[in-house]
Amino acid sequence: MLWASGVSMTNDDGFLQGENEPAASKVIIVGALVSSLIFMIVYSILYPGQDYPVISDFETFGSLTGGIWFFILGAVFGIFSIIATMITEATRE
Amino acid sequence: MIVISDVINTLAIFWLSALIFYILVHRGLWIFSDVARTMGMFMLEKALGPGIELVEGRTGSAARAWILQSVIWMMIGALFTFEGMWLAHEPTALHSLSAWGYDPTAETLAATGKAVTAFGGISMALIGCGLHILPKLLGTGLASERNATLVSFLYSGGIFVYLVGSHDPVIFGIKVLVIGTGIHVLAMTAIVINQLLTVSNRSGSIPMPAWLILLGLMAESFNLIASISTGGINEGDGQWLMYRLQGSGFFFLSLAGVVLYASSVGSGNPLWSKTLVGATLLGGLFTLNPFGANHGTLVADLFGLDAGELAMSTNDTVIVTFLMALASIPIIAFVANAMLTIRDSSSSSTAGMSEINLGLMAMIPVFIGSLFVQTDAVSGTDAISGLSWTIEEMSRWAVLVPLSLGSVLALYPSITGRELASAERSRTAFWLMGSAVLLGLMLSLTSSAIDMALLDAGVEDPSSLSHELSVAASVIFYFAVVAMILHCLNMVSGLFRGEIVGEETEVSSSIEADTYNLASATSVSRILASGAGMDTMVVPVGESDEKGSATDL
Numbered sequence: 006m007l008w009a010s011g012v013s014m015t016n017d018d019g020f021l022q023g024e025n026e027p028a029a030s031k032v033i034i035v036g037a038l039v040s041s042l043i044f045m046i047v048y049s050i051l052y053p054g055q056d057y058p059v060i061s062d063f064e065t066f067g068s069l070t071g072g073i074w075f076f077i078l079g080a081v082f083g084i085f086s087i088i089a090t091m092i093t094e095a096t097r098e
Numbered sequence: 099m100i101v102i103s104d105v106i107n108t109l110a111i112f113w114l115s116a117l118i119f120y121i122l123v124h125r126g127l128w129i130f131s132d133v134a135r136t137m138g139m140f141m142l143e144k145a146l147g148p149g150i151e152l153v154e155g156r157t158g159s160a161a162r163a164w165i166l167q168s169v170i171w172m173m174i175g176a177l178f179t180f181e182g183m184w185l186a187h188e189p190t191a192l193h194s195l196s197a198w199g200y201d202p203t204a205e206t207l208a209a210t211g212k213a214v215t216a217f218g219g220i221s222m223a224l225i226g227c228g229l230h231i232l233p234k235l236l237g238t239g240l241a242s243e244r245n246a247t248l249v250s251f252l253y254s255g256g257i258f259v260y261l262v263g264s265h266d267p268v269i270f271g272i273k274v275l276v277i278g279t280g281i282h283v284l285a286m287t288a289i290v291i292n293q294l295l296t297v298s299n300r301s302g303s304i305p306m307p308a309w310l311i312l313l314g315l316m317a318e319s320f321n322l323i324a325s326i327s328t329g330g331i332n333e334g335d336g337q338w339l340m341y342r343l344q345g346s347g348f349f350f351l352s353l354a355g356v357v358l359y360a361s362s363v364g365s366g367n368p369l370w371s372k373t374l375v376g377a378t379l380l381g382g383l384f385t386l387n388p389f390g391a392n393h394g395t396l397v398a399d400l401f402g403l404d405a406g407e408l409a410m411s412t413n414d415t416v417i418v419t420f421l422m423a424l425a426s427i428p429i430i431a432f433v434a435n436a437m438l439t440i441r442d443s444s445s446s447s448t449a450g451m452s453e454i455n456l457g458l459m460a461m462i463p464v465f466i467g468s469l470f471v472q473t474d475a476v477s478g479t480d481a482i483s484g485l486s487w488t489i490e491e492m493s494r495w496a497v498l499v500p501l502s503l504g505s506v507l508a509l510y511p512s513i514t515g516r517e518l519a520s521a522e523r524s525r526t527a528f529w530l531m532g533s534a535v536l537l538g539l540m541l542s543l544t545s546s547a548i549d550m551a552l553l554d555a556g557v558e559d560p561s562s563l564s565h566e567l568s569v570a571a572s573v574i575f576y577f578a579v580v581a582m583i584l585h586c587l588n589m590v591s592g593l594f595r596g597e598i599v600g601e602e603t604e605v606s607s608s609i610e611a612d613t614y615n616l617a618s619a620t621s622v623s624r625i626l627a628s629g630a631g632m633d634t635m636v637v638p639v640g641e642s643d644e645k646g647s648a649t650d651l
């Protein structure tokens with residue numbers, strides 16, 4: 006049931022969920038991304054020349070030596086965002 | 099004895115085909131008109147059997163399918179172009195992918211980017227907008243929405259084949275690009291029949307922008323007829339000419355028609371000059387557009403032929419150079435008309451107008467650069483052939499993509515019935531794309547110029563400055579990839595969440611600006627959660643507990 010502006014509510018337990026996303030929530034996502042980048046940088050400083058655990062066991066990822074991979078990673082992230090948007094928007098109530 | 103070269107023959111047949119088509123549109127097919135119409139509709143729908151039931155036939159569904167797929171192909175094209183630019187200065191950057199059997203080179207990636215952007219992104223955008231514009235201008239509906247929607251997926255399948263074929267032209271002894279061309283021709287035939295049937299159902303005369311779109315669509319057929327009938331397609335000169343005619347015909351005429359219409363719709367101003375549209379139309383047909391590659395290798399690859407060498411006679415060189423220089427008339431006419439239509443726009447914030455402005459501003463400088471490169475190639479001088487790749491990319495990414503994408507964005511609300519999801523995201527994407535295509539490709543041009551100068555001077559050591567500039571160029575061009583991702587997200591989200599065109603925003607809430615209508619007992623937390631603030635006035639709505647009764651009539 007749509008009860009009020011941008012808020013959907015169920016009748017049973019009174020669960021409330023806002024439809025509008027607060028702008029500050031993006032900070033958490035950006036923070037998570039920055040943290041993972043910092044981890045990778047710190048790891049390479051602490052263990053220079055060492056492969057990353059687990060992901061480097063895959064042959065392809067083990068030899069990701071060029072800077073192009075950061076850009077391709079960004080593009081892949083974007084492509085999956087588009088696919089995710091298509092799926093979530095199409096299945097959204 | 100006068101010997102007429104294949105170049106002149108091909109041009110003559112191309113122009114004659116256009117003239118015959120113009121007459122036939124006005125005069126019809128005599129007693130065969132009705133038969134052709136019935137036959138055409140049968141081919142578009144009934145002949146496809148249950149396949150046609152796979153897609154919906156709502157008004158605008160075809161144009162929507164085409165423009166959405168076009169933006170996705172533009173994004174993929176940008177990504178491959180970026181990778182091609184990167185591998186040009188670091189050839190082993192993607193070497194690790196050889197573990198998966200994929201070992202691309204700078205050339206294959208650049209060729210893929212070129213094919214996907216031109217045939218997928220730009221062409222699909224132009225065809226999609228044409229499917230929306232032509233019926234509107236002719237006061238009728240599209241002959242078969244369902245067929246056009248279905249064909250969009252067939253066309254995209256052809257682009258995917260091009261993508262594969264650009265990497266590996268021969269698989270199991272089969273020339274992959276030829277299959278892609280077959281699919282492309284089949285899909286284009288269906289679109290041409292569909293649009294011709296739409297024209298036959300028109301309720302009035304055909305406006306000038308409609309002629310641009312119509313002749314643009316037909317130009318591909320004229321080009322095929324002319325080049326195959328003269329045998330020019332088998333020779334280097336003919337292949338180069340076929341490339342040019344495709345650029346002048348399909349790309350330029352369709353683009354001009356779509357952009358002029360979108361400029362008027364987006365700005366809210368009437369089209370500035372009808373005479374200039376006429377100059378654009380005639381000039382586009384009777385001149386050669388210099389945008390694009392300075393050879394016809396692509397044509398040879400697409401038709402599975404051996405690429406011939408460009409070796410024109412002096413007469414032919416003079417003719418084609420003259421026709422390319424004459425192309426300045428339709429180009430200046432088009433740019434002036436579109437710019438003056440957009441001027442003093444009452445709705446300057448309309449998405450797409452900025453992209454159209456960018457493309458229009460870049461068009462004349464890129465035309466001049468392309469003219470130099472082409473003249474240099476046909477005369478056999480090859481003094482500035484080192485710049486040809488960057489100039490070609492500029493014509494694609496600084497002119498054709500912004501103009502076709504801008505038109506798609508400007509017409510998006512009319513086609514889909516909804517606004518884009520976010521105007522801010524659209525603006526961000528514009529700035530990213532603007533910097534990518536102007537700054538990035540200018541750096542690439544500078545790098546190429548340094549390499550060319552060193553080569554001329556006989557210096558064998560590569561320049562470190564040139565290398566650094568090419569690295570910077572590829573990194574900055576990456577902004578185009580991000581811009582296209584943002585545009586894709588914006589368009590996909592807009593389909594579902596964009597504000598509905600022509601409707602006021604309806605709030606299904608009891609809260610007005612600063613009041614809250616309290617209908618029944620509720621908690622303060624719920625009132626606050628529904629958007630009310632501390633200053634919101636809570637207004638109790640009167641209720642009666644009296645028992646109801648039947649209304650007296």
